[in-house]
Amino acid sequence: MPELPEVETVTRLIRKPLLGRTIEGVSVQWERTLGGTSRRSFSSAVRGARVKAVWRRAKYIVIDLERPRGEPIGAVLVHLRMTGRLHVDAATEEARDYTRVACRLDNGNELRFVDTRKFGRFRFLARPDDVLEGLGPEPLESGFDRDRFHRDLRARRRMLKPLLLDQTFLAGLGNIYVDEALHAAQLHPLRRSDRVPRPKADALYDAIRTTLAEAIEREGSSFDTFYRTPEGQPGSYQDRFQVYGRTGEPCYRCGRAIRRIVVGQRGTHFCTRCQPAPRGG
DNA sequence: AGCTACTCCTGGTAGC
DNA sequence: TGCTACCAGGAGTAGC
Numbered sequence: 001m002p003e004l005p006e007v008e009t010v011t012r013l014i015r016k017p018l019l020g021r022t023i024e025g026v027s028v029q030w031e032r033t034l035g036g037t038s039r040r041s042f043s044s045a046v047r048g049a050r051v052k053a054v055w056r057r058a059k060y061i062v063i064d065l066e067r068p069r070g071e072p073i074g075a076v077l078v079h080l081r082m083t084g085r086l087h088v089d090a091a092t093e094e095a096r097d098y099t100r101v102a103c104r105l106d107n108g109n110e111l112r113f114v115d116t117r118k119f120g121r122f123r124f125l126a127r128p129d130d131v132l133e134g135l136g137p138e139p140l141e142s143g144f145d146r147d148r149f150h151r152d153l154r155a156r157r158r159m160l161k162p163l164l165l166d167q168t169f170l171a172g173l174g175n176i177y178v179d180e181a182l183h184a185a186q187l188h189p190l191r192r193s194d195r196v197p198r199p200k201a202d203a204l205y206d207a208i209r210t211t212l213a214e215a216i217e218r219e220g221s222s223f224d225t226f227y228r229t230p231e232g233q234p235g236s237y238q239d240r241f242q243v244y245g246r247t248g249e250p251c252y253r254c255g256r257a258i259r260r261i262v263v264g265q266r267g268t269h270f271c272t273r274c275q276p277a278p279r280g281g
Numbered sequence: 282a283g284c285t286a287c288t289c290c291t292g293g294t295a296g297c
Numbered sequence: 298t299g300c301t302a303c304c305a306g307g308a309g310t311a312g313c
Contacts, residue, residue, distance in 0.1 A: 032289090060308080076299060081307050083291080098291090117290045119307070158283065167308080175306065264285075266306065 002080040004139070004172030005215035007059050009235060014111070015054040017088040018063065022050045022106040033100040033113065035040035035123035045124045046103065049073055056281045058135045061086070062128060074126040078113065084120030087112045090114045128191065137171045139208050144170075150201040153193040160196070160204075161189035169211055173208065178246045179269045181207040189268050190259075191278045214240065244267040 002010070023046050026123040028039045037045075049065035052072070056062065061078040078086065087096065091110040101122045103111040115121045125131060137144040152170075158162060163169055164178045173181070182189050184207035187200060196204070215221065215237040222234030238245075242252055247260040261268050 003307095079307080081289095082305075115290095116292070117306095119289065119291095156282085162284085165307085265287090267304095 001082050001174055002084065002220075003059060003174035003177050004056075004212055005177070005218075005237065005244050006054040006063060006220035006235065007080065007172075008056050009078070009219045011054060011056040013060050014061070014086050014088055014149055017109065018049060018054050018105075018111065021109075023047060023065075023103045024106055024110075025104040027102045027104075029102075030118055031102040033115065033118065033120065033122050035121040037124060042124050045074065045126075046076065046160045051072060052108045057132050057138070057175070058167055060132070062132070063207050064128075064204045065124075069267065072178070073166070074124060077125055077131060079121045079123075081115070081119035081121070083117045084113065084115040087114060091148070104170070111267045118122055135166050136166070138171055139173070139212055146205050150198055150204045153196050153201055156193045158193050158212045159190045159263065160187060160193055160270055161266070163193050164208075164265070165266070170208075170210070175266050175268075177208075177215065179209055181224070183270060183275060184211060186274050188278050189263055189270055195278065243271065245269070 002030050002168070004173050010131055025047060025107065026043050028034065028042065031039055034042050037157065047066060048068070050068060052066040053062075053064040053065055054061070059079060061080075063078065064072065064073055064077040065076065066072050076082070080086075088109050088111055089096070092102055096112055096114050098114050098116045099112050100115050100118065100120070101113040105111065113120065137148070153163075155170070160182060164181070165175065185200065185204040187196065187204055193199055215235075218237040218240070221234035221238040221241070222236070224246070239257060243258050246258045247269060248257050250272060251258055254271060254273045256271055256273040258269055260268075
């Protein structure tokens, strides 16, 4: 599903076609995609606005908007959740199925938010920081270092799997990359965060950063005909999965069958030999 | 504080 | 063939 690497890939691809463009009009097919704002107020907020910047924070694509004279007016925060996609098409191109929101641009193109399952959000916020400031550190940025990660792990008493999925703890990881990082660090998903010794915390830190960086290099993961970049190209990191979706198949490291359990309603994949069960939590 | 269950949605698929 | 049941999971919320 779209996690940090997929969102980063999408952000990079839509940046160029959006930068400097003015939104001339919007059409909203599914109002709840706006995340609580009415069609009317969404439309009046973004119509006439110009795209000042396109960047990523956690799993959000942030589209900063400004008035024609240059005053900032807020941002559209796009969250793809499970099935959201962004496309920039010629406005004359045939409508895509499952388009929930579309923004007509001043160069004849249209930004389309397509989302079969309707979980995604395309929200205008006058003060986007209200949402973004509540997020945990960016795992690939320099402010996130080994000392901080170790300290943060010790400050909580939670199982690693749900803790790493918590966006206020660390931003950008989802179900797939958490499983991959825990396997790389040889840590059991149910291990309690305050019982991870420093060397293992360092190993997990390295595993998270390496996994995410390599996935970005490969433009994310695509599978089940699910994820595609805006140009329709699949990413290729799914070929590197060590545990995710490999239930019953041999661990590449030790040969034992990968096991699947459910933790917090999430499918969780791990190797019972490489990631031994914690004793007493 | 941290856990579980539930909700939002739809397409795909397993099972009959 | 066609039906039903269930699964996928990001994140918000409620209740314990």
